[in-house]
Amino acid sequence: MAGGSRQRVAVLGAGIMGCCTALLLARRGVQVVLFESEQALLPGASRWNEGKIHLGYLYSGDRGLHTARGLLTGGLLFRPLLEELLGAGLPDVTTSPDLYLVHNESIVSAADTAGYFAALTDLVREHPLAGHYPGDLRRAVTTRVPRAELDGMVDGARFQAGFATPEKSVCTRGVAGLLAAAVQAEPGILCRTGTEVLGASRDGNARRELFRVATADGVQGPFTAVVNALWAGRPAVDRSMSVDNLYKPSIRYRLSLFVDTEHDLSLPCAVICTGPFGDIKNYNGRRFYLSWYPGGLVYASDDTAVPDLSCIAAADRQRIADETFARLGDHIPAVAALRGQATSIAVEGGWVFANGRGSLSDPAASVHRRDKVGIHQSGGWFSVDTGKYSLAPWLAREVAGRILGR
Numbered sequence: 001m002a003g004g005s006r007q008r009v010a011v012l013g014a015g016i017m018g019c020c021t022a023l024l025l026a027r028r029g030v031q032v033v034l035f036e037s038e039q040a041l042l043p044g045a046s047r048w049n050e051g052k053i054h055l056g057y058l059y060s061g062d063r064g065l066h067t068a069r070g071l072l073t074g075g076l077l078f079r080p081l082l083e084e085l086l087g088a089g090l091p092d093v094t095t096s097p098d099l100y101l102v103h104n105e106s107i108v109s110a111a112d113t114a115g116y117f118a119a120l121t122d123l124v125r126e127h128p129l130a131g132h133y134p135g136d137l138r139r140a141v142t143t144r145v146p147r148a149e150l151d152g153m154v155d156g157a158r159f160q161a162g163f164a165t166p167e168k169s170v171c172t173r174g175v176a177g178l179l180a181a182a183v184q185a186e187p188g189i190l191c192r193t194g195t196e197v198l199g200a201s202r203d204g205n206a207r208r209e210l211f212r213v214a215t216a217d218g219v220q221g222p223f224t225a226v227v228n229a230l231w232a233g234r235p236a237v238d239r240s241m242s243v244d245n246l247y248k249p250s251i252r253y254r255l256s257l258f259v260d261t262e263h264d265l266s267l268p269c270a271v272i273c274t275g276p277f278g279d280i281k282n283y284n285g286r287r288f289y290l291s292w293y294p295g296g297l298v299y300a301s302d303d304t305a306v307p308d309l310s311c312i313a314a315a316d317r318q319r320i321a322d323e324t325f326a327r328l329g330d331h332i333p334a335v336a337a338l339r340g341q342a343t344s345i346a347v348e349g350g351w352v353f354a355n356g357r358g359s360l361s362d363p364a365a366s367v368h369r370r371d372k373v374g375i376h377q378s379g380g381w382f383s384v385d386t387g388k389y390s391l392a393p394w395l396a397r398e399v400a401g402r403i404l405g406r
Ligand SMILES: Cc1cc2nc3c(=O)[nH]c(=O)nc-3n(C[C@H](O)[C@H](O)[C@H](O)COP(=O)(O)OP(=O)(O)OC[C@H]3O[C@@H](n4cnc5c(N)ncnc54)[C@H](O)[C@@H]3O)c2cc1C
Pocket: 012, 013, 014, 015, 016, 017, 018, 035, 036, 037, 038, 042, 043, 044, 045, 046, 047, 048, 049, 050, 051, 052, 053, 054, 195, 196, 197, 198, 229, 230, 231, 232, 233, 234, 254, 255, 256, 349, 350, 351, 352, 385, 386, 387, 388, 389, 390, 391, 392
């Protein structure tokens, strides 16, 4: 194995992918320069998302379970890998399991959802890593919620069925604070926040390739390897290196509600499936996530050029909050109590990059299949499509292992 101390690696993007990779490399003696266009670490999607530790229940539109198979290992390893990186446990920021509510307009019927969930739960239970999820899943089950119980929790007339699944989520705001502190405390990482990456180049040398990174503040380097973890910003920088690893992609910018209350409130963790609906997360009784997909979808395009959306008006955020509370409240009436008790409501979000296209309401759309993600390597250039927040610690371990082994 090459000595980590001889390597100097540029990590582009300080989301969960870039931060986990930078920590793993620096702790093995690699000198890391971490580039981020914003002033803060984890400023975007990795701070402001729902935090579902995906097992695949959301992807019933992919009947062949390709997406679920692609998500399982990373989801099951998420907790132990992240806890190792943070040197701390995650219990206070992990939710109770999700209730999946099959909407009357779901693109997958209740009967097909039941079949998909049963097959997936078998896969989860039999996975060699099933014991590592928050809550041991070696005996996991998915159960159909009795109609009377369902009607007590939601507006039953809007749903075909409800299923109690073993899938959990983590409070991403909490994790972002812990990860940022870990990166800042690591002497082997030089953080270049407020530095936009414009492109990169490779010096031709048959014995040892070296990379330079072009930023708005000038050219930086040389580096022995580069990890492109820019998420939505990744394709543009890959193109500057003549790397093309896209399969008919699309980008979207989504906003959701991050709500705090002073007193504990009882609200289920629920996902309205399958299609463009909404979700509720109750992290610890006082921190919540609410999303109504059509209301919070600010931008969607099959063109991967990223427009500047940094100035979304306060009035637009207020409209999204109003619509989210109203539409989710129509389906799950207890949401009204949350609005009444909220001490703060932040309307925040980030980019979603998908190797897939089309509308969530179209069963034939390729966006329902999300397994074309992961690491694209070209020599010392590593471009990572994180795919999901929950895949990041596992993909970071893979990238760091490849770099340390070079
Ligand atoms: C509303 C919403 C809900 C989601 N829910 C879930 C969920 O429940 N579970 C799940 O697993 N995933 C979820 N996701 C997806 C998840 O957020 C992402 O997969 C994950 O955060 C991507 O991490 P990343 O580190 O690759 O990207 P990011 O967190 O986006 O980090 C990339 C960083 O690169 C920076 N950057 C970009 N371009 C440049 C440039 N040119 N120069 C310098 N810096 C640049 C950005 O500022 C950013 O900080 C959700 C996403 C959204 C938006």
